[in-house]
Amino acid sequence: MPEEQRIWCAITNSPIAMQELTDFAADPAAGAMATFVGMTRNTNDGRRVIRLEYECYPGMAEKEMRKIAAEVLARWSIRKIAMMHRLGQVDIGEASVAIAVSSGHRHAAFEACHFAINQLKEIVPIWKKELYEGGELWIGSQTGTTGSWQRVQEENA
Amino acid sequence: MPEEQRIWCAITNSPIAMQELTDFAADPAAGAMATFVGMTRNTNDGRRVIRLEYECYPGMAEKEMRKIAAEVLARWSIRKIAMMHRLGQVDIGEASVAIAVSSGHRHAAFEACHFAINQLKEIVPIWKKELYEGGELWIGSQTGTTGSWQRVQEENA
């Protein structure tokens, strides 16, 4: 199956429709599907969260997502992978990110799905601003953590 | 939150509605949801599969599923867990089992969901008969593998 039929990566301004991801990832040769959905939580680091706002580097964000998906296909025996990230305002309980991975075997599906969300958080140029009771904050920027590029290098080392 | 609001285990004769499981598991304090869906695959061990047929030990199957869910809540920091298994005829591509786990943290959600499906396959008294091109077969019974009870003992050893 050509790679473009096995990978679907998208960035959207609309609510994430999980069913679309699982419909894409479904495959008669797949006995297992693992999914991950990341949602806005009502608290973070002791702050009461009102909502999150996401922005991305258009073009590069999709490209980095596709690289992760291609790496997943190269490393695990996976049928299909769908990854979607939402931009703009994401309220409490709403999904900001969703991943679905189908596979002949459940272990590969779990590992690949877990790897994909870990990598997405590390290297895809997307940012979230937290609006909490009392202020707002760009998550990640408030500390002197290692940059995305350094993390990419460490991953590949 | 009382345990009965955090655990939903069910056995059904109808197609599994994944949305119902994720709706149950959703929680404003949960930032992560991991799910697993097991589907009938079109081949197994080189045989072309026509469909599967599931039966269970009514009563005991639900009880064993609830035990797994309770163990998940005891071992990981999990908000909610929903587990559903379908009985009767399950065609290619259809889901026979689905699990949804919500958590404050993605690692716990993945680990708990993976544990739950592993345990379900090991100890819940449910059986599947494979109808393939050329015959039928009770999966598990054709080999002299270790019984469920011995596996329960080994798990707890």
Added chain:
Amino acid sequence: MRITLRYFASVREKLKRSEEEREIPSGATVRTVWDILKREHPELSAMEKAMSFAVAQEYVDRDHPLQDNDELAVIPPVSGGCYA
């Protein structure tokens, strides 16, 4: 004493019934009943190691003593979930 036996999946098909009542000697354990079943249906011996048992819907080992009115389930290797 009298117990109810439950059969599932491959065992149910081999024995051509899903349950039955049986009179068993007092002091019988799960093993006693299993040995009787194997004598009646020698083909069950092929699954000797793979078989599990439940009394009152809880897994028990073969030394478990049976009581009057117990429900004893003969449980072939479970295979719930998916292939994957």
Added chain:
Amino acid sequence: MRITLRYFASVREKLKRSEEEREIPSGATVRTVWDILKREHPELSAMEKAMSFAVAQEYVDRDHPLQDNDELAVIPPVSGGCYA
């Protein structure tokens, strides 16, 4: 030579713009431009270690030489996905 600079998230807010064009000396690297930006906006130095860079939408290190018409993106720590 002339490049386009792209700013995101906290950097965009600090610099009060999301992109601009700049004339830079020939032979300049990513580091050359980053040093200029830090001179103009000393508050960027607080994010010194955390900053990454992309040219033509690919991560590059600070020694990467720039060319005419390059698009250089200043990338503060990414935080896509969820909290969890």
